[in-house]
Amino acid sequence: MKRVAVTGLGVISPLGNNVPEFWENIISGKSGADYITKFDTSKFKTTFACEVKDFNAEDYFEKKEIRKYDLFTQYAVAASDQAIMDAGLNFESMDQQERSKIGVIWASGNGGITTFEEQLKEFHAGDGTPRFNPFFIPKMIVDIAAGVISIRNGLHGPNYATVSACASSNTAIINAFDTIRLGKANIMIAGGSEAAITSSSIGGFNSSHALSKRNEEPQKASRPFDRDRDGFVAGEGAGALILEDWDFAVKRGAKIYAEIVGGGMAADAYHLTGTPSDGFGAALGMKNALEDAGLLFSDIDYINAHATATPQGDLSELTAIKTVFGDSLVPISATKSMTGHLLGAAGAIESIISVLAVKNDIIPATINTVNLDEQIPADSNIILGESIHQKVNYVLNNTFGFGGHTASTIFKKATNQ
Template identity: 70%
Template sequence: MKRVVITGLGAITPLGNSVAEFWQNIIKGKSGAGPITKFDASLFKTRFAHEVRNFDAERYFERKEIRKYDLFTQYAVAASDEALADSGLDLGALTDAQRAEIGVIWASGNGGISTFEQQLEEFYEGDGTPRFNPFFIPKMIVDIAAGVISIRHRFYGPNYATVSACASSNTAIISAFDTIRMGKAEIMVTGGSEAAITKSSIGGFGASQALSKNNENPEKASRPFDRDRDGFVAGEGAGALVLEELEHAKARGAKIYAEIAGGGMAADAYHLTGTPADGHGARLGMEKALKDAGIAANKIGSVNAHATSTPQGDLSELNAVQSVFGDHPVLITATKSMTGHLLGAAGAIESIISALSVNTGIVPATINLENLDANAPQGLQIVTGNSVKTSQEFVMNNTFGFGGHTATTIFRKFSDTSD
């Protein structure tokens, strides 16, 4: 198998609209939560979220073009543009043959949900005449972001979308990783985007009792593993990674953030939205990722946990982590405490965090964890307070989704002499 490295990163997040700003706020332990501004949430049980701020679509599109794209696609283009610029690829010099070796695998859990919601509202508020926007379908479908990125840069390689709810981005990254290491492309743009802070999304997640209702103190609401957690806080944005075959990256003198060492996917096969107490599917995904990377669990320095701040899900994951790592003192962080839960884009921004973490040795802290749940396994080393600096060669990133999907990626500190 060919080796695969990360040569470009891009981010649109509640903590900043660039990777540099995002990473600095993660290290500082800032929260991106605040009152919902995208619609009138005054009658909703949950009235706050982690929104992207100061996003200017005109930086990326002509004004007349913006109406063609749902916000989740706009975020995807913005993040992928940053990642491609960061990679140092000379896009203008590419031949058609080279463009055929570059593909896009992009993820979203909800796609153009705001477009779907808006079009139905307009229809039912009208006189019954079926008047729909001609861009309705292409704005809404989940695969369109992958298509738009490809069209924008004339990338002719493999192009599709992955959907596995909140595991979608990690699924995309694993798929892109596999595509390169099997020799089916030299470069892949991958990641995920979500723009689901809408009435139907917040209302739907609220009806399923998944969202926090801590409206009085939004910045403290996302509190993974804490005894007082009461649900996740919705987030939005995008994360993009440029993956590249190692020898191709070296030949053009590209900077390398990290290497992707392995990926594992599995299923809980348990419940529509819940997770089993023992975290069976999570454990299987982590074990498969370790096997794929060819390493033992004691090689992992830190785990970026899925840890959405739901009562059942957090404990399930901790039980799975303990079953995989045993007495190995792996550090655990839960960065959704700062970003909120970006749903289908969560794995993408958390992969950026993981890549930078293994590159710098900095493990971000879990904020808002004041009183560990008494039912949590004993002896786990959850990073709280401030970020810590440590020596680590491997970082693991977990994501899980409604439907029982689990996807785990492993990032390795790059060394040209690595096996």
């Protein structure tokens, strides 16, 4: 099968709206958390989140266009525009046949939840007459971001959305990887976006006891693996990767950040929202990714853990890692401690972190974690406090979602071998 390169990156995030700023804040160990500004949280159990800051849609759209798109689609277009430019791609110079070999697989867990919420509020505040925005449906549906990216760039290759809750964008990346290596496309835009910091989303996650309620110190609230963790911090944004047939990329002189070499998916088949204590589905997904890449567990130099800071979830993942990696001291970190949990976009921005870790030989830290949970195996090599400089040839990136979905990707340092 064909080799697949990563040739472009784009990001809209709580830690910056471009890749250099985002990466600098990640390796510096900054938190993107603060008090929610999008709605009145005075009656909510959680009053903070990792919101995107200073995003200006007019940087990417004409003003009259903006009303057509929910914020999750605006984030998707912004991140994909960045990635396309970063990859040095000029679609206007390509003919229709060339663009028929370029596609988009884009993920979101919630789609246009802001639009859905606003429209229902307007309807129920009125007299019952169904006066809905003509863009209501296309603004809301999950697949629309993939469609808009395709339409905007005139791309005729495979085009669809993946939805597997918080594993959604890792699933999209795996699907795009498979599409290219099977020869069905030369280039794929893959990633995910989420704009779910809304009253219904925060309220819903509160009711399921998933969110941290550390309202007195938001920037210290996301503390994966910590004895005193009390849930995740909601985040929003988008991450985009340009995946490309290796030979095609080399021929056009593209810069190559890394190579994607493996993807594994599986299911817990256990619970609507919980994870099994033995981490079976997570372990199976990691094993599948290693087998797909033709690697041994000892080849992996860094694991970007899903680690959302939920009490059971963190322990379940570490148990799964122990099952796959045995007594290996592979470094592990949880970058959600900085970004918050971007839900359906988590896999995409954490793939960007993984790619940059491979490229720069830097392993980001887990911030905020002070006292490791006593149940965590003593030989777990969790990187705390500050990022470390260390040779990184292979990174494994984990994402897991409600419904028991698991997806793991593996990125390799770019070489000619």
